[in-house]
Amino acid sequence: DTGVSQDPRHKITKRGQNVTFRCDPISEHNRLYWYRQTLGQGPEFLTYFQNEAQLEKSRLLSDRFSAERPKGSFSTLEIQRTEQGDSAMYLCASSLLQGLNSPLHFGNGTRLTVT
């Protein structure tokens, strides 16, 4: 169990630029989740995948955001035309399909700063 890996750890970008984050889940985990955490707040659900299928997207995920998990393994989260309000920690988590007996394992996050 090598844990959930996220890359990069930190990203500074100028407003209007596009950014892409990567998440590598624990290898046997079917489910993959993206959350966003802003300063002083708890994580907020963005979207989740079961294998390669994106099953739910939060209303927080505007049209500028897109997530993919093409082969049911790693996932990418892209933000187009970044805005200062996108500055946050983006957390990825994974779990097995077995539901309540399978906790979410979180990565260390990607901290995005939009200047």
Place this chain on the structure above:
Amino acid sequence: AQSVTQLGSHVSVSEGALVLLRCNYSSSVPPYLFWYVQYPNQGLQLLLKYTTGATLVKGINGFEAEFKKSETSFHLTKPSAHMSDAAEYFCAVSLGGSNYKLTFGKGTLLTMNP
């Protein structure tokens, strides 16, 4: 819909003292409840969870929590704090049957008195 309220954004205790972090939830169905801990610049680690069965749940690092339906609470306790417990703690709730869509509270920062 569900929500979580963590009372007290910051709690400070001395080493060896009791730790009590408060969490109240709102849920339209019987909830599943979780406590996570986050150390600086790290992701979240599960401390403990309540799904069904025994209402007193024991977790890692000596923490435990009790589900009280009548009070809609799930407070986290530890009898004797250790310096390494300094971190941010998040209470979370999900609707029964799946743990995928966690709703988190705003967190409580636990610091240790010098």
